[in-house]
Amino acid sequence: MTKFLKRRQFITAGLATAASASGLGTAVYFADRYGLIPPDHTGIVGIGETLTYATQRLLTSGHSLAREFKRSDISKVPIVNGPHPADEKYLALLAEGFENWRLSIEGLVARPVSFSLEELRRLPAENHITLHACEQGWSYIAEWTGVRLATVLDLAGVRPKSRYVVFEPFANPNQSRTVVRALWESIDMADALHPQTLLAYGMNGEALPADHGAPARLRLGRHLGWKNTKYLSRIVITDRRDLYRKGGGTWYGGI
Amino acid sequence: MISEANVEAAVETASTPRHIALVRITHWIVVLSVLGLLITGTGILVSHPRLYWGETGGVGTPSLIDLPIPFIIGPSVWNRPFHFFFAWVLVLTGLTYMVGSFITQHFRKDLLPAKADLRWNRIIAVVSEHLRWRRPEADAVSTYNVVQRLTYLAVVFGLFPAILWTGLAMSFGVTSVFPILATALGGHQSARTVHFTCVVLLLLFVIVHILMLCLAGFWRSVRTMITG
Numbered sequence: 001m002t003k004f005l006k007r008r009q010f011i012t013a014g015l016a017t018a019a020s021a022s023g024l025g026t027a028v029y030f031a032d033r034y035g036l037i038p039p040d041h042t043g044i045v046g047i048g049e050t051l052t053y054a055t056q057r058l059l060t061s062g063h064s065l066a067r068e069f070k071r072s073d074i075s076k077v078p079i080v081n082g083p084h085p086a087d088e089k090y091l092a093l094l095a096e097g098f099e100n101w102r103l104s105i106e107g108l109v110a111r112p113v114s115f116s117l118e119e120l121r122r123l124p125a126e127n128h129i130t131l132h133a134c135e136q137g138w139s140y141i142a143e144w145t146g147v148r149l150a151t152v153l154d155l156a157g158v159r160p161k162s163r164y165v166v167f168e169p170f171a172n173p174n175q176s177r178t179v180v181r182a183l184w185e186s187i188d189m190a191d192a193l194h195p196q197t198l199l200a201y202g203m204n205g206e207a208l209p210a211d212h213g214a215p216a217r218l219r220l221g222r223h224l225g226w227k228n229t230k231y232l233s234r235i236v237i238t239d240r241r242d243l244y245r246k247g248g249g250t251w252y253g254g255i
Numbered sequence: 256m257i258s259e260a261n262v263e264a265a266v267e268t269a270s271t272p273r274h275i276a277l278v279r280i281t282h283w284i285v286v287l288s289v290l291g292l293l294i295t296g297t298g299i300l301v302s303h304p305r306l307y308w309g310e311t312g313g314v315g316t317p318s319l320i321d322l323p324i325p326f327i328i329g330p331s332v333w334n335r336p337f338h339f340f341f342a343w344v345l346v347l348t349g350l351t352y353m354v355g356s357f358i359t360q361h362f363r364k365d366l367l368p369a370k371a372d373l374r375w376n377r378i379i380a381v382v383s384e385h386l387r388w389r390r391p392e393a394d395a396v397s398t399y400n401v402v403q404r405l406t407y408l409a410v411v412f413g414l415f416p417a418i419l420w421t422g423l424a425m426s427f428g429v430t431s432v433f434p435i436l437a438t439a440l441g442g443h444q445s446a447r448t449v450h451f452t453c454v455v456l457l458l459l460f461v462i463v464h465i466l467m468l469c470l471a472g473f474w475r476s477v478r479t480m481i482t483g
Contacts, residue, residue, distance in 0.1 A: 048340030056428040064431040067438075069310070079313040131310055131443055133427070136331055137303030138313030139443055222427045250336040 035163070035188060039241035040251045053252045057190065066196055066221030069129045074204060075140035078132075084210040085231055090170040098215035103199070107166075107237035110157030117215050120201055123147040128196055134225040135253070144219045145202030150193045158189075158237055165192040166236040166243045167218050167229040185229045186244040186251070187220065196221030199232070224253055273479045275359060281352040282480055284344065289457070291341035296454065298334030301327040306451060310442035319448060342422065349415060365399060366408050372401035388470060403467075406460065414457050421450035 031037050036054035040046055084090065093101045104114040115123075125145055133139035149165070166186045191197060200219040201208050208214045213230025220227055226249070236243070244251050274282075304322035305312070312318060356362050371377075381402045384391070391400070399407070423429045424436040424446035440446050468476040 045336040045340055048343045049336060051343050052339055056426075059432050060428055066427055066431045067434050073310070075311050075316075077313070077315045079315070131427075133425075133443060134303075135299075135335060136328065137300070137305070137447065140311050140313060222431050224427065249332045250339075253335070 035190070038250070038252050039164075039186075039244060045250060049250045049252060056252075060190075060222065063194055064222075066130055069131070069141050071129065071143070073141045074129060074143055078140045078142050078204070078212065079134070079138055080211040081134060081225065082211075084214070085170045085172050087170050087172055090231065094210055094214065101215050103216060103232055103235065105152060105156040105235045105237070108159040108162045108239060109153075109237055110159065111155075113156050115152070117201060120147055120152075120199060120216065123151055125202075126198060128198065128219070128221065130196065130219070130221055132225055132228070135249070143204050144198055144200040145205075146198035146200035146216070146219060148195065149197045149199055149218070150195070152199060152235075153192060153237070156237070161239050162189060162237045163239045164188055164237075164241070164243065166238055167232060168234040168236065169229050170231040170233050183229075184243060184245055185218070185227055186238075187218075187223075187227065191220060191222065194221065227253060274483055275361060276483070277352065277355040277359060278361060278365075279480055279483060281348050281355075284348045285352075288341045288345040288348065289461075292338060292345065293454070293458075295334040295338035295341060298330040299338060300451070301325075302329070302331035306448040307444035308441060308448060309444055312444045342419075345415075346419065349419075352411075362408075366404050366411075368401045368404040372404075377401055378405075385467065385470065390470060410457070410460055414453055414460070418450060418453045418457065421446045421453065425450070 028037075031050075031054055036050075036057050038046075038049050038053040041050045084094070098117050100116075102114040102116055103120065104112065106112050125147060127143055127145050129141060129143045131139055131141050153165070164186045166184055169183050171183060187197075196219075198219040199216050200213075201216045203209065203212055208217060213228075213232075216232045217230040218228050218232065300322075301324060303313075304324045304326065305314075305318040306320040306322075307316070308319050378401055381400050385402075420436060421440065423433075424440060425443060430437045430443075437443055437446055440449055465473075
């Protein structure tokens, strides 16, 4: 009797294991197909990152909007997190008010384009009063003015196989290519096409100050500060998973 | 004096495990994940050891609490991913414990206090006995006393859910779907402050919990939580 029970338990356990394994395999296949697997899904940290990213992508499907605030909520002290780059090219552009600055949109696009600051300003503008929080812990509320990234991507014609949008900022002088690459930030298409994702050139009713990312910075409603790349110089649309900042943190950040 | 009831209780204690397997397994996973969360949470906190109320706050704005530790910029970046890993372990283990406890009636049988025990003089008696470091009677060891039951219920249904809520309230992705998680508390910084406060309360619980284990016999208590 016991022997019979043991055999039955053994068969049940075996079947359960096989079912779980194939279930997991199917889950991974569909998760990847529906964009629920982040680029950095490996290792111990990758487990948490994947669970967080997949859960949030399932929750936020349909462009859920970040909280917006009243004009009276705007912080008197918008905290500056580090000074602007001291790169010669950047300083020259800053001195002339970014007249010769151009933001290029490259990669998997039908028509590679570039915009001057004036051209960006002529595109339909939006204002969003949102909370900007640093992963360190501090936060402030500011009004951001800019053009939707979706509008700009539309003008360039994003190819169907695109998966990520990479943002390259101006670097500091004498930075090695590895360090410069470490400044690259990337977001998925869900965030890129989100209605609160702006290429912001204005802050609190004025031109974007140099220390807040002039001439233009990325503004994401649903992310922490570090994903909001300042001092934009180039935008690349790609299907590569490996083009993003690798500074010890995770790609999605979980928040 | 050995009464018949005492003998019966002793026999029963010997034959049935003090803690069911669900409680024993989830208890230790929770211990490990909370330890991981405490270490990585400290790593995040030290990058800005000031706490605020409302939505905003930073250097140059008034704070609610200034922790007497220096600002250490950097560790928060690589501690946060691990914090999220341990948070997932804790949440999934917590869910397993919750569902399992309802199925096995662990809450009703082991944690819900008897009506007769829910009187102030009973509660005060238990507390004062423990404050005088008096070892509980043998038969009292086989079941949780009223203060234990109330405390465990508060930790399971109050403290842990509050820590999870305030953690989620700091996520911009989550508050874009459930803004009330942040607004009900007064804002992003309030959530951060309550998150921290709840962790301090949890630490206090852990300290008292370990002290009580020492009173009841530390290794014996640990052993029953491992083998039953």
